[in-house]
Amino acid sequence: MKVLLFGPAGAGKTSLMRTTCLGYNFMRVANLAPTKGISRENFIFRGLIEVNIWDAGGQQKYMEQYFSETQKEFVFSEITTAIFMVDSTKIDPTIKEIFETYVMNILEFSPHIEKLYVLLNKIDLQNSQEDQIYELLSEVLSDDLKERVEFTPVSVKEGTAQHRLIEILDQEIQKSTLSLQKLGKIRHQLDSFQRDTLADYFLFNRPDGLLITSTLGKFESNPLEFMKFEIGSLDSNIYKIYQKILELKGINTINPLNLDTITYKSEESYILLKDIGNNAVLLAIIKKNEQALLDVIRKLNSDDFHELEALLSEKLNAM
Structure with a gap:
C-alpha cells in the first residue's frame, strides 16, 4: 500500500509520519532537518496492513524533480492514498501551483484513487490562516474534484493530524480483504x-x-x-x-x-x-x-x- 505524503517544505510531513507510525512524541520531531528527496519507509499499521510511506521532501529543487517528465510517473503512479500537507501559517503563491500540478499528476497516474486528502497543519499557532489557504487551494478544483478532495485543519503538535492520518489508514484496512x-x-x-x-x-x-x-x-x-x-x-x-x-x-x-x-x-x-x-x-x-x-x-x-x-x-x- 503506497501512501504519498506531499507538500511544501516545513509542512510537518515527516513529523506526522514519525509520530503516527513510530510512536515518537512531538518534542522528538520538533527540529527535524528537511527531508532530502523522497524517503520511503515501511510500517505494519495496526499489525494488519503493510504501509509504504513515500515522504516527499518539499524544497523547490525536489518539487521540480517530482514533476519532471523523467520522474513524475515513478512518483505518482500506483498510489493507494494521497495526502497533501501544507503549513497553514504561510500563504505562498507557489502553493497553489504546486497543488494544481500535484492533483493533475495524481489523476493521470493514479486515476483509481477515490479521495484526495489535504491536511492544513499548524492550526494551533495564532497566525494560522487555514481558511485563506483552503480558499486558495480550492480555486484549482473543478466542481467534480471538490467532491473528491477532503480538507482537514490539523495540528501535529496537538495530535489531531495523527488522529486524521489514523482515520484515513483505517479506511484502507476496511477495503483490504x-x-x-x-x-x-x-x-x-x-x-x-x-x-x-x-x-x-x-x-x-x-x-x-x-x-x-x-x-x-x-x-x-x-x-x-x-x-x-x-x-x-x-x-x-x-x-x-x-x-x-x-x-x-x-x-x-x-x-x-x-x-x-x-x-x-x-x-x-x-x-x-x-x-x-x-x-x-x-x-x-x-x-x-x-x-x-x-x-x-x-x-x-x-x-x-x-x-x-x-x-x-x-x-x-x-x-
Whole structure:
C-alpha cells in the first residue's frame, strides 16, 4: 500500500509520519532537518496492513524533480492514498501551483484513487490562516474534484493530524480483504482466550502502540507507550541482580534474559501485559482472583497463544 505524503517544505510531513507510525512524541520531531528527496519507509499499521510511506521532501529543487517528465510517473503512479500537507501559517503563491500540478499528476497516474486528502497543519499557532489557504487551494478544483478532495485543519503538535492520518489508514484496512481476514482470525483467538479464562484481552501493535483489536471491540485509546521506558530500565536492573545471584550460587553460564510478562494490580483487578516478540503487546484485565490469574498465565503459555504469535508474525502479501 503506497501512501504519498506531499507538500511544501516545513509542512510537518515527516513529523506526522514519525509520530503516527513510530510512536515518537512531538518534542522528538520538533527540529527535524528537511527531508532530502523522497524517503520511503515501511510500517505494519495496526499489525494488519503493510504501509509504504513515500515522504516527499518539499524544497523547490525536489518539487521540480517530482514533476519532471523523467520522474513524475515513478512518483505518482500506483498510489493507494494521497495526502497533501501544507503549513497553514504561510500563504505562498507557489502553493497553489504546486497543488494544481500535484492533483493533475495524481489523476493521470493514479486515476483509481477515490479521495484526495489535504491536511492544513499548524492550526494551533495564532497566525494560522487555514481558511485563506483552503480558499486558495480550492480555486484549482473543478466542481467534480471538490467532491473528491477532503480538507482537514490539523495540528501535529496537538495530535489531531495523527488522529486524521489514523482515520484515513483505517479506511484502507476496511477495503483490504487480506487485512480483514487477518483481523478476523486474531479476534477469534482473543475471543477463545476470553471464554477459557473469563478475562478481557486487548492487543496493541508495535511500534505505533495502536490497538489492533480487543474482546470489547474497537475503541479509541491512547497508543501504548510503557514499553519504551519503564521496561527497558527494569529489564536491565533485573539482569544485574540475576547475574549476581548466579555468581553466588557458583553458576558461571548466564543466558540472556527475555522480558516476558508484567503484572499490575488494583483493588479490583490484575492487569497483565505480555510482550509478543517485536510485533505486539497483549494486555489482559483479570478479576482479582488468584485462580483466574493462574488460568490466564497458563493460557499465555499454551499452544493457543503460540498460534496467536504465529498469526501476528505472518507476513502480509503486497497490497
